[in-house]
Amino acid sequence: MISERNQFMVDVSGTGYAPNDRWSPIVVPRASILAEIERLASEPRPANGRRAALVVHPQATRPGLGFSPGIDVTINVLKPGEETVPVRRNSNQLEIVIGGTGVVHAGEREFGVETNDIWNVPAMQTYSYRNTGKELWPRLSYSNAPLLEKLGAHFFEENPAPVVIDTEIATTTQQKNKYARENAPDFAVTPEGARLRGYEFLVDIEVLESKAIHWPWKAVWPHLRSSGNPDARRIMLLYNPATERRNGTTHSFFATLAGKEPNREPGPLGRGHRHSSVAINYYFLGSGGKSVVDGVTYEWGVGDLMLSAPSWAEHAHYVSASPVGNTTLTVQDHPLHIAMESLIWQEEMDGPILTLGSQAGVTGYVGPRRKGK
Ligand SMILES: [Fe+2]
Structure with missing residues (x-):
């Protein structure tokens, strides 16, 4: 006799798996970011000192509003002399200064930052910010809070009691x-x-030191310009040793800076590549360009923020020639995927799908879909 179907069961026999609900690429213009910075600065100071706005993708749903399904991008602003109350949370962060100067306090570390400087804030290390300059201090902060909120696992507290470990x-x-x-x-x-x-x-897990690391723009910039091989890819990872073989800037994200020499024209139009990691680009130096994502062309300018590669979307970027060169900050949830063995990568659209980290990876390329000689 066949029993009645149990209310907890969903019969998926003979089916595959649900298709992904892919988010559209989107460009948030520089003007929108600057207007939001001005608006945040014009409001009364909140009690916790946090003047902040999430950049929310139209397809985002609660819990975990983000710019991609698992990554949020927040515009943070402090006026001269202002500071935030100390906070700790179990999400990790990656930040870049848009303008002004300030001091970051994170865990045991404290350092001053200025325009284009990048740093990470490790999970559960108490952090606060202080504007030490005479101008507004806006910055972009990326975190994995949306993923943790979807998991019902985001921890957050203000003014935590100090943690003292001898x-x-x-x-x-x-x-x-x-x-x-x-x-x-x-x-x-x-x-x-x-x-x-x-x-x-x-x-009682083996401890690997995790600390806030600062990549000052003045120390980073020369490495983006000079390279022994003129054909070599000028994409440099901001490596945090705590991420070991997962080559991240935080345990969730890598940040790369792609530099392009002045007056160099973009390569010819062609097919793109794709990966399960999501990419968010911030085009902070140069003169703009365009991206072709799943066959649709998106124009962008300097200072724009773009969800440039939704997971598994074919994409290729064409950076316009600029008299000052170009620099793009790309943030991807690459280390997270390596930890889950879910980082799949297809460099050529008619080539193999590789599982990076557990199969031999992609080698031999010096540019997008361009093999080195
Ligand atoms: Fe890519």
Whole structure:
């Protein structure tokens, strides 16, 4: 006898998987960003000092409003002399200064920043900002809060109690502790690598130092211009050692800076490439250009922010020649995907789909779809 269908079950026998609801590429013009900066500065100071506006994609839904499904971009502004209250949250951040100067305090670190400087703020390290200059201090902040909000897992608090960890005492205690990872059970079960490990491995995880790192524009910029090989790709990763083989700037995102020499014309129109990571471009130096995403052309100018590559959308970018050269900040959720083994990449649209990080990757290219000699 066939029983009645259980209310908890959805029969998917013989089906595949739901198609992705891909977000459209979108360009937020510089003028909109500048107008929002002015508006934020004109309002009374909020109690926590946070003058901020999320740049929200029209397809975003709560919880987790973002500029892409898993990444938010926030315009933050501080007026001269203003500061924010200390905050900590379990989302990580990546930030770039649009203008002005200020001081970032994050965990044990404090550093001054100016236009085009980039830094990360690690998760759960208390951070605050202070405008130390005479002008407005606007910045763009990227975070993985939308993903955590969708998971129901975003932690946030203002004015947290200070966390004091004496690492020397902690290490000594750990070594003496019978119920720590070093003393937990760890058995080989099969010759192929199956193991059984004690619970301590889950709650006493090997610590890798994670700290705020600052990439000052003045120190970064010369590396974007000079290269021994004139044909080499001028895309440089802002590498944070805490991300190890996942080559990120935070544990969720990489930030790259793509530099282009002055007066260099864009390459010929051609097919693009695609990847499961999402790309957000901020075109902060140069004279503009266009992107072709899934066959649709989008024009952009300097100072614009663009969801330039929704996940698995074919895309190619054509940067116009500029007398001062061009620089683009690209943020992708690449390290997150490597951690999940979900980073798939197709460099040529008629080529193989590679799982980067667990298969041999893409080599031999010196430009978009252009092999080196
Ligand atoms: Fe790409």
